[in-house]
Structure formats: structure tokens, C-alpha cells
Amino acid sequence: MSARAIAACPAVPAGEPCAIQPLLHVRYAVTLDERNQAQGSGTVVTVTGYHEARTGRGSSLAGLKLEVSYDEGATWTALRVTGQGDTRSARLPAAPAKATSVSLRLEASDRAGSRVRQELPKAFGLTG
Template sequence: MPVRIERNPGAARSGVRSLTLEVSTDDGATWQPLPVKRRGATWTAQVTNPGSPGAVSLRGTAVDRAGNKVVQTVIRAYGIG
């Protein structure tokens, strides 16, 4: 499942300096980093779903050029049936 992050239209143009993404299949007890690729203002990562039923949680950390940082965690972002 691809994850794609873009700058919102009209957002400040300071830009994202770094972005890390992590995935968890145990409701956030443990996290594994995802490789992130940047092309211009778009960042993408590929999530490999687990082979068994359950839920996938995602956590992203973005830092802009001014040093501001935001961390967003979504526990049980989507389920695997």
C-alpha cells in the first residue's frame, strides 16, 4: 500500500526538510521504519502489509526548514482481513 504526502495548496512554502515514517502491526507497541523517497515536494513510502489479519498503525514525523516538528500517530490506521 503506497503512502503519499504532499504540501497542501496554500500552505507555507517553508517546506519539509525531513520526513520519517514508521509502521506497527501491534497497536504501536513496536515500530519499524519505512524507507521514504522524495521527488520534489512529494514524499512516498511503500507499506508491506502483514501476511496475517490484524491492523496497521502509522506514525510520521516531519521537520520543516525552520526547525518546527510535528509527529502524527494513527493507531489502527487500517485493517487487514
Template sequence: MARESAPIRYEAGRAYTEKWNRGVFGPSLVNRVDVPMATRTDNVLTYQPPMYGDGAGRSGDGSTSQRRTILYRDGQVVADRPSMFGRVEVPSADAQYRLVAEVERGPDSTLSTRTAVAWTFRSAATHPGVRTPLPLSVVGFAPSLDEHNAAPAGRPFAVPFTVRAQPGSTAGTVAALSVDVSYDDGATWEAAKVLRSGRNGTLLLRHPASDGSVSLRARSTDSSGNTVDQTIIRAYSIAL
């Protein structure tokens, strides 16, 4: 999966360490120059969310076997496309929107094999000609994984996370957040223990004592009532 980041400034005489291509790979809302990926200009909504950003929040994309986005306005479908890109003209009046993005990877893939995210938000026409970022957020997970994106089985394990709002948007502070974990590819789920302060927090998990994988399902609501629901099947591996 390709990974990109905005330019980073380093100071001479200092040492820096960067880790690339470490999970969890999931939805992102910026590209390599930190340009918002879901916006409204006049009566046109434009979106192209990267679905494989890494644990550090860098944007990313990868090969998929299926892609789909669906846009709802007040519960009615206004666009349904087999791609991540949409440019949709909508009425100017304020309305409730729901944007759903779903991707699946081929049978040879082992991580983030199925990813789904759904955002709900309100939107109306803005100042003429002004591109306005939509008030969307994602939940990014950044566990300490090895070079194979695996974690130890059979022990407690902490998974740091950050709720990242789309830059320049009116997304509010985090009002509520919950996370579920699955060890059987989403067949069954259980609530994870969440410690949170503002947009940052940690999941406290207990991995099974066998090889396998961890899937994560999160829901976050901000202070303005915008929501994000996201599911990542096989977010990372566990190994003895």
C-alpha cells in the same frame, strides 16, 4: 465523522469524481472555508485543530472519549485543557512553543482510535491587531483504500503522503521527514521506506499476511526548524 471542504469550482460539460470519508483520518489545519486553525493576534494564541481530516485534506471532526491540548512556552506549561480549543495570553517576547493535541475514541471505534500531534515553533508579538497563522504543518496520508477503509493484507502497499503547511503561515520547506509503521497498535515500530520530493512522497510498506491494522508515526522538520510529530493508531485496516 463529519467532513467539510472549502467551496470547489466545477466547469460545465466535464465529469468529476470525489471520494469522501476515505482515510487516513488525522490532524488538519484548516476548516471548511480554509481559515487557519492556529493563530496569534497581539499576545493571544488561539487554536482549535481538527483531528479527523480525511486523506484528501478536508477538515473533519468526530465523537471522542478523551480530548486534551497542552501549550508549553520555553518548556513551561501555560495551558492544559480537556478540549481542542485554546485561547491563551502569552508574553510578547519571542519564545519556543510546543502545542500538543491528543484525542481518543470510544471502544466501538475501529479507525484512528488514538491520535496525537505535537508542534514546536517560535512565536513573538506581531503587528497590532493582525491575526498571524502559526508556522505549523501536518502530514496527510492518502492510501488507496476500499469503501471500508481497508487495504489488502500480505502484499507490498504504497501510501502516498503530503506535508501540508498551514495556509498563510511562514512554515518553511520540508528539510527532513521520517515515518514509522506499526502492525500491533503501536506496541512496536519499524522505520518505513520513504520516497520524498519536496512536500510529497510515498511510503513503501509490506503488509502482514493477516487481518489487522496499520498505525503510522511521522516526524517532519521544516527549513525554519519548526517540527511536527504525529501518531495515528489504527490509521487503516488490512484484510485478506
């Protein structure tokens, strides 16, 4: 698996001392079998937003967009995200019959202005 990620936080004013920045991080949870595979439909992807503990800032996700691709990123389908607070989830639609893997694309933001975008090509496989 390879991943592409872009993170952004509010700019640090010139002259401010160097410090740990409160970048938004995300953690994924998906029920997979011993081969890192999920069933072809109904799988729930749970995403939790958090910050590095040493920043002293809680997460407070303000927004989350999640998309799925069954053709390695050639086409993307927006998922309906549910939940509130720092943990959100989305149920994957039925995969096409010939699909062998799931790619995920995410865009998340927090109330302080931090943003993260990630693309996870072939995040996990599908059971046949």
C-alpha cells in the same frame, strides 16, 4: 481511529503581536477499499507537507520519518521514504498473517524549524 499529534514551531519573540503561526501540517493519502482497508503488502502511503495558506509560507519539507506497526504500536518498523520536495511516499512491507490493522507514526520537519510528530493507532484496516 484516534490520533496523537505534537507540533512545534520556532518560538515567537516576546513582545511580538499575535499572529497565525506557520505550523507544519501533513496530509496522508492511501488507496483503501470501501471498508477503509488496504491490502496486506505493497500499499503505498503518500505524505504531503503544507502550511496554513494564510501564513504565506510554502512547505519545503526538510525531513520525514515514517514507521509502521501491525500490532497496535507494540513494535514499530522504520519505512524507507522516497521522493523529495513536499510530497514523499513509502511502501508498506508485508503484514504478519494475523495483523488486522495498520498504525502509522510520523515525524516531519520543514526548513524553517517547524516539526510535527503524529501517531495514528489503527489508521486503517487490512483485507483478510
